[in-house]
Amino acid sequence: MMSTCTSNYFRNRAALVAAAVDRVEQQDMHLLRHFGTEEPPTTVAALAEQLATAVLTLATDHADLTRARFAFALDQPGVVTAGHERMLGGMEMLLESMGLPRARLRAEAVADYSDGLAMHLLTARRGQHPDHATVAANIRRLLEG
DSSP, X not given: OOOHHHHTTOSSHHHHHHHHHHHHHHHHHHHHHHHSOSSOOOSHHHHHHHHHHHHHXXXXXXXXXXXXXXXXXXXXXXXXXXXXXXHHHHHHHHHHHTTOSSHHHHHHHHHHHHHHHHHHHHTTTTTOOOXXXXXXXXXXXXXXX
């Protein structure tokens, strides 16, 4: 049951959750842009470094935000689908602009690895600090196929 104050802004629980998911996605995108440079990376190595920094920071310094995203994804998977597709689409376009074949499959592999690593760092490997170079090398291998 929603409180009267909350119901003034959101007509039901689904609308409240959708707004919260949108906010988490906005925060994620803001942070991802912060990890980048003014220009998108033009090499696989630079992109791998940027993505490694992002996933490690999201799993440590911004762990609450990442936990919220995972909680929403587990509770109501359909609510996060659109945001996930936007992220994959952006990465696919970037990989295509770099001339990489099978860009969609590579983007999915990197997203799967990144989310899995973040989940493990928040749960089973909590408190561990993987080596940035190792994470970047793993992402690079996925990008290069």
